[in-house]
């Protein structure tokens with residue numbers, strides 16, 4: 415995740431200066447080698463019917479993200495696996511799910527002159543905006559210099575009531591379901607993906623720098639439990655009595 419953090423913070427600084435580049439990127443969409451995720455079939459009726467949820471699998475393609483300290487597993491692969499599991503679970507609850515990627519690729523051109531990370535993020539943002547999503551979940555794996563750090567943690571945009579409430583709801587469900595040895599609390603984070611104008615949360619599923627958690631994250635059963643806990647969080651979020659108030663506060 416650290417690479418993403420630096421990259422997305424850097425992109426924040428570049429955003430206003432790069433608006434022309436962003437427009438060019440959208441024009442060039444048809445020439446992409448990296449394709450947008452394929453549209454999903456209509457979901458069955460369920461408690462999330464009529465809801466559109468964007469699920470962003472962090473990194474991809476040339477950008478592997480964090481690397482497991484013991485096994486060298488790549489964050490991008492685990493992110494995609496969790497995102498696809500979450501897609502299936504949300505769809506089963508009736509949601510229409512918009513994936514920013516459904517394979518191992520980044521949404522940028524191969525031209526080395528283009529700032530790949532910035533273009534990748536801008537195209538993800540364009541996909542989320544064009545799909546009418548009302549909620550965005552960005553899936554990542556964490557890493558930290560202190561290898562003792564562990565546990566899932568959810569980030570929200572600073573001073574964003576709806577994002578914070580969403581993050582708190584997801585964090586509670588993840589802590590309840592996954593029962594980490596250290597139950598973390600939500601944290602504000604300066605990430606591009608949290609600034610797209612809709613309630614958004616960046617979900618760090620666990621630490622690849624912690625040997626025990628690295629092993630846990632490579633268990634398909636554990637990744638399924640992660641996806642289930644996030645899905646439960648989404649269901650809880652849409653049922654929250656405080657949600658309309660938090661959304662209204664965000665729009666002021």
Ligand SMILES: [Zn+2]
Nearest residue numbers: 415418472554
């Ligand atoms: Zn990451």
